[in-house]
Amino acid sequence: MTKLYHVQEFSKLAGVTVRALHHYDRLGLLKPNRTEAGYRLYHLRDLERLEQIVALKFLGIPLKQIRRMFQRDSSEMSDSLQMQRRVLEEKRRLLDCAIRAIEEAEKATAPGNRPDSAILKKIIEVIEMQDNMDWSKKYYSEEAQAKIEERKKLWSPENQERWSKEWSDLFRDVEAALGEDPAGAKAQALAARWKKLVEGFTGGDPEITAGLRKMHQDRPNWPASMQQRMQPFSNKKVWEFIQKAFAAGKATN
Amino acid sequence: MTKLYHVQEFSKLAGVTVRALHHYDRLGLLKPNRTEAGYRLYHLRDLERLEQIVALKFLGIPLKQIRRMFQRDSSEMSDSLQMQRRVLEEKRRLLDCAIRAIEEAEKATAPGNRPDSAILKKIIEVIEMQDNMDWSKKYYSEEAQAKIEERKKLWSPENQERWSKEWSDLFRDVEAALGEDPAGAKAQALAARWKKLVEGFTGGDPEITAGLRKMHQDRPNWPASMQQRMQPFSNKKVWEFIQKAFAAGKATN
DNA sequence: GCTTGACTCTGACGTTACGTCAGAGTTGAA
């Protein structure tokens, strides 16, 4: 005759609450015996089951699925666990990203408590950067991705800001020079600036350059947020002008 | 006159759903203007706000708190973010633990698809081990903790299983020898086995030994689950016998 | 002017894993 436990005692044994045991009972996950009066009576072997439930719950598996796993006790378990591992790894990636965003924001605003808007801006920047990296991954080969990871380390926040400013400056200058001759000295100077900035990102690597080109051609399929951010650079005439300038430059060489 | 947006258009701009915008409106997070007919009209500067909301949400901050942060726009922001970072780091710790548990289980059961119960047992083992490590931390000095981390790497699953078995064997043997003389050869042999097993964990390190002693003395305050697991070793007479045997051993040296 | 299709509104219920009462019955001891 092994001992029988009432809910409270049993809940303490397993480190869960009484209400949780009620819950598992109703969901059909762990149905104990009952006294005549309806009191739940737990057996020691119920503890084993409960521990399994708690463990699977700890892994983030929903209770309904746990119930299914017990019912069709098949080899489904292995598959479920593999899937769950992928889910958890994805969650960890997002978590890491969030933590990094806060860290960067703290780093960037530690000297002199800047207003909130600045902190937020920094956070949004980090998140969006991460986002864009993720999304633009599909355009790059694996090797190119690895190389970009390498180059990312060199991108200090200041560098990035400067880079961003140089692009908008250059774009403005090209816009102002649209009437000029693409083969002229002025246009060629602009083309040179453009080339240098592109190389600042690609590092002259052909893999990365190819990915960038692919990405640019797929522009209609970019997510809306990216289109939004790229709106200042959406003037088609500028792109055409630069292309002509490059062509002219090659022709004269 | 900057453009005004209807919900759908605006939702696409920001990459959220229409229903989410309804939600933020009702919570008072982002209240757009309305047409006479009651249609929501978003301004471009609303986009900035929305991006901030999305960013903070990404960091795991609940919407109600985000609203408070906007209302009392004080320096509360920095504090909230620091707190949130701690929360996120704790979450990551748990996530890592869960992932490790699944990995170990997969590793341990990969050769020949073992029945589910074996996989579960492995997972529970890993989680509980982690749990106990966390909880028992408070008994050890920082140095001792670092040393334990080192030694943990040597604990292969097989090693741990063997260790666990040796303990229960030894305990059974001592229980059977309770009538003997603590100073006798048999008792001394048991004491030697005991000492060796303890050293298997402490590695002879005094810091770890001290922590272990502290932990053992605090036994009444152990969590219920630990007490449960230690129940097979709760026979007080065995501990007393071993203590006497050690004392006798020292006396004769 | 009317219809039609595309939008929009609000309210209500569903989701997850319980927490928190509230009202009522049970048990064991003084």
Next chain:
DNA sequence: TTCAACTCTGACGTAACGTCAGAGTCAAGC
């Protein structure tokens, strides 16, 4: 018998929306 301690069930609350459902709005074509 009475009292404290325990147990039961059902109902509502939580977070951040998703998913209808019923109803109103808007612009265009006939």
